[in-house]
Structure formats: structure tokens, C-alpha cells
Amino acid sequence: MEERYLRAIRNALVKHQQWLTRDPSMKGRCADLSFHNLSGLGLRRINLSGAKLSGANLNSARLSGAVLSRTDLFGADLSKADLTGASLEGADLRGARVEGALMEEANLRGADLRKGMMLGADERKPAGNADGSTTFIGSKMARAILSDARLAQCDFSGCDLCGATFSGSDMTGTILIGANLIGAVMERVEMQGALLCGARLDDELRQTLERRGIDVDGTGLVSLAGRMADSISAHQLWVERNAAAGLRLEMQRVDLRGYNFANQLLAGSVMRFCGLRGADFSGAKLVMADLSYCDLREADFTSADLSGCNLRGANLAGAKLWRARLRPVDLAGDGSRLWPTNLAEASLTGADLRDTSLARAILHGTDLTRVRATAETLRGADLSFAVGVEPQYA
Secondary structure, three states: OOHHHHHHHHHHHHHHHHHHOOOOOOOOOOOEOOOOEOOOOEOOOOEOOOOEOOOOEOOOOEOOOOEOOOOEOOOOEOOOOEOOOOEOOOOEOOOOEOOOOEOOOOEOOOOEOOOOOOOOOOOOOOOOOOOOOOEOOOOEOOOOEOOOOEOOOOEOOOOEOOOOEOOOOEOOOOEOOOOEOOOOEOOOOEOOOOEOOOOEOOHHHHHHHHHOOOOOOOOOOEEOHHHHHHHHHHHHHHHHOOOOOOOOOEEEOEEOOOOEOOOOEOOOOEEEOOEOOOOEOOOOEOOOOEOOOOEOOOOEOOOOEOOOOEOOOOEOOOOEOOOOEOOOEEOOOOOOOEEOOEOOOOEOOOOEOOOOOOOOOEOOOOEEEEEEEOOOOOOOOOOOOOEEEEEEEO
């Protein structure tokens, strides 16, 4: 950023602090940084209560401990921002993109996270989601406070919401695909139409939701099983002809529970946020496929090739990965560019990993509690950031 641009931002922030303290010099003014580029800026513990930041780009901004109460963040981009311990009480986050952010212990009590489309009168475009959706995909929100918030249709897919509090919130149609809700508190919550496909729940929360008539194991997703055969054939042609013919298999939020993909050529396919519980992928070729945030509980990957596959945030509890291949893909052919299999934030609780090697796979935040393993399974694997490493050796 140019020095002059940064100076203007700094002056606006200083005047905002004067406005907050009702400086007798009357030089203070509520900051209006709408549509400004604040990406990557260090704004730790700053008080931006009531400021106007609609459509602003705050990607990767450092806002830990910041006060953003009643701040206008409509259509803003806060992806990968550090909002650890930040206060966003009553903030307007409609249409905001907050993906991959750090928000442990953040306070969003009374915040508005509903869908909201910004129709600009000029050429300025909001940095957030163009379709008006509000997304927190893959964000770290353990112990966050979301009480009395408006969360209808907000997308929390793949979020770590362990110990979060949602009491009194409107979660109508909220998307929680593959989210970690262990220890979450959901008292007096409206959840009609919420999607919990593959979400991780403790027994107490599961029972509480089931007593309210909420289908915690259903997908609520569209079923395309009847058309899959043609889609797979078109994809195989796409692979064989190096994208010169056929059509790549790309889908999201589709119900394919129990579908038989055995021995199919699915390299490079995209099936994100899908309900694939109990699906049969045995012998399938899934090289560099994208199955991130899918519900893959009890799925069968026996002898499947998952080299370079993206399984980030997927729920693989109880899945069979016996003799599955999880090797990195050599993109350059000389070992200089390796594309590893990504199991970051995935749950492998109780999965069968016998005769499968996790060496060189990405295991950041991967839950390996009670996995069935052999001596080769964890040999050479980087378990520095894995959790629940409690293998049960065959």
C-alpha cells in the first residue's frame, strides 16, 4: 500500500478514537472505511465500535482482541483474519466472507449473520460474497459466543465450534456440514431446516437435538444418485482426453449416501460438502480429487488411490482405508513439486488404517483417536499437530 493511503487510514482511525471518547476538541469522527483495503494490517485491540467497514477488505488482518461491537461489516471480507478474543457484539456481518479465520473465544452475541446482498450504486464492489451469502467455512471458532444471533442460512461448514454457545439464536437453515460441535450449547435455538450432515456431536447434544425432532444424521441435501452414472462416464472421458472432451465431475451439497463408486476413475473430481456416508470407493482412483468437508463416515476406501486427494475437514469416522494409497503426487516428475494428501482437520476416529501409510500426508489438526493401525501406518508421519493419537494396533 502507498504511504499516502496508509496515512489516510491511520488518520481515520485516530479520529474514530477521538469520536469514541467524545474528545472536547470536537475533531473526532466516526470512521467510514467502507470498501477500503485493510488487508494484512495490524489492528490488535483497536476499538472500532460503530465504525463503517461495509464492503471492506480485511483479509488476513490482525484483529485479535479488537472491539467491533455494532460495527458495519456488511459485505466485508475477513477471511484468514485473526479475530481471536475479538468482540463483535451486534455487528452487521450480512454477506461477509469470514473463511479460514481465527475466532477462538470471539463474542458475536446479537450479531447479524444472515444473507444480505449489497447493491452498489457505483462501480465499487464489496470484498465479501457476491451472492450475498454469509460464510465462515473452515474458521476456528472454539468457545465462541453466538448467543441471540441471527444465523439463518449462514454457512459454518467445516468450522471448529467446539464449546461454542448458540443459546437463543435463530439457526433456521444454518449450514453446519462437517462442523465440530462437540460441547456446543444450543438452548432455545430455532433450527428448522439446518444442515448437520457429517457434523461431530457429543452424545448429550445429539440427544438434545433429536428430542426436538431435528434429523442430525440426515443430509437435507439434493439427491443426484439417479444421474451419477452419466456424470461419471463424462468425467472419465474428461480424464482420458486431458480435458479436451467430456465434462469434469463437480458438485457440492449432494446426497450420495451409500453410492457405489467402486473401481471408478474419479481423478480430479470435485465433490465438496457432500453426504457420502457409507459410500463404496473401494479400488477407486481419486488422485487429486476434492472431497473436502464431506460426510464420509463408514465409507469404504479399501485399496483406493487417494494420492494428493483433498480430504480437509472431512468426517471419516469409522471409514475403511485398508491398503489405501495416500502418497503425494509428483507434479514435476523429478520430485521437486510434491502435492500431498490433505487430511487437515479431518476426523478419522475409529477408522481402519491398517496397511496404510500416513507418511507425508498433511495431518494438521487431524483426529486420530482409536484408529486401527499397523506398524507402517504412523511410521514417518508428522504427528506434531495431530490430535487424539491413540492407535489400536492390529
